[in-house]
Amino acid sequence: MIVVGIDPGLSGALFFLDPRDPATGEAADLPVYLLTRGGKKKRELDVAGLIRLLAARPLTHAFVEQVGAMPGQGVASRFAFGKTYGTILGAGRI
Numbered sequence: 001m002i003v004v005g006i007d008p009g010l011s012g013a014l015f016f017l018d019p020r021d022p023a024t025g026e027a028a029d030l031p032v033y034l035l036t037r038g039g040k041k042k043r044e045l046d047v048a049g050l051i052r053l054l055a056a057r058p059l060t061h062a063f064v065e066q067v068g069a070m071p072g073q074g075v076a077s078r079f080a081f082g083k084t085y086g087t088i089l090g091a092g093r094i
Helices: 047-055 075-093
Strands: 002-006 013-017 024-030 034-036 040-045 061-066
Touching: 040 075, 047 075, 061 075
Parallel strands: 002 061
Antiparallel strands: 002 013, 013 024, 034 040
């Protein structure tokens, strides 16, 4: 029985925990890859890497931090954040 908690930002992480043995908790960075778009380097969620991380453990529950846009955040940043959040929710259904 493994539970995962996910911080959905591109600098976020996952934490896997077996409630029967809390000393065995394991943290992992959210997998991302770097690409160049419009001459700028951008990070994007590595969906296949996320699915591999989730599938490698017998998960019984998953919790994703419910987040929203931050004041002063640009439109493109909000869209990218929402895309990552939604992709994480979708990957958990696979």
